Amino acid sequence: MVSVPPAATTSVAVSAPPAGAPSSATATSGAPSPSPRGARCRTAELRASVGREDPGAGQVNHPVVLTNVSARTCTVQGYPGAAFVDDSGRQLGPDPRRGPESPARVVLAPGGSAWAGLSYARPEISGARTAVPAALLVTPPDERRPLRVPWTAGGVPVAGNESVVTLTALRPGSGT
Template sequence: MTTSSRSRSFAILTLAAATACVLTACGSSSNGSHGAGPAAPAPSSAAPSAAPAPGPGSVPPAPGGSSGTAAAPSGGPTGAATAPATAPTPAPGAPGACATGQLSVKQQNADVAAGSYYAELVFTNTSATTCTLTGYPGVSYVTDNGVQSGNAADRAPGTAATVTLKPGGTASAQLHDANGVSGYDPAQCQLASAKGLRIYPPNQRDALFLPWPTQHCAGPTIHALTVAPVH
């Protein structure tokens, strides 16, 4: 082959290669723009939203998954003449509280005035051991079968102090009640008979019985019976 023939052949081959390269580039560009399927959505970087905080006045969920206000503790005063559950703790070497079995009780200095009845409940230490009384006794009327009649005594205003009772020593608490119907409406008073008083010494769970046949207002709305702290 002559030199000019080889030159023309090389030029033709170079042109064909260039044309093929152009076509290949165009095809690749076309496939990249339209031939691919839809791209997968990019994962969201946003964190899940938190539950809204309770606003003013809202109630947080109660334990167990339910919501609402907490229930008030059940139980409360029943009107029975019961003493506090625990007695004051004495200092080391000091006398302890008087137990019911160490005491006797009686009424003293009874008086009636202006529709009211007053008396002193006198506790006597009948034991051979010095002991103390602090605070209020619990008092209520009882019928002949020991059932409470009417409301127990309310506590009259006063300061609770500790009284030391040597053997034979005494402490008193003032008792007050309406004298019979007094100024109450008879239907409200509901006058009833009682055989006596059930008396719990301060901070004791066992009671003394004081015989005292009488009549008193036993209506559920009547709170005429009161007792003061021992002194």
């Protein structure tokens, strides 16, 4: 995974929302403040999920959400890893391409979330060869161990015309 050095980032603080309320975020530019913002989130401190489909013109879009399930504040920055896999854990199709945006550091209070957008052309329109994954493996930035999320959204493009899957950098909130 490629990560952006901390000196070249924008910090985004995310507070844990009250039950049923959306996440709130504030952004600050420049050097990190000396206040305790937490260290990098580790895989064991996060839960991954895939949000509901947000269809576009010929596109399939899903938020891939990382939620801090630990009791401490921690940060994520950059792009999560993502791989569609079959029941045996074999990867289906290539790794997603990364979007062009500049990653920002997202500070996650306990219960706070960050999301990345997962997008691809609708296979029935693009003519891409498809497979139906058993799961999406999501690896938090700068971590090696993935989180397994059952995939229930049907076939995904794995080869052929318009088979490219893209993933954006993490940003605050749940993507809904």
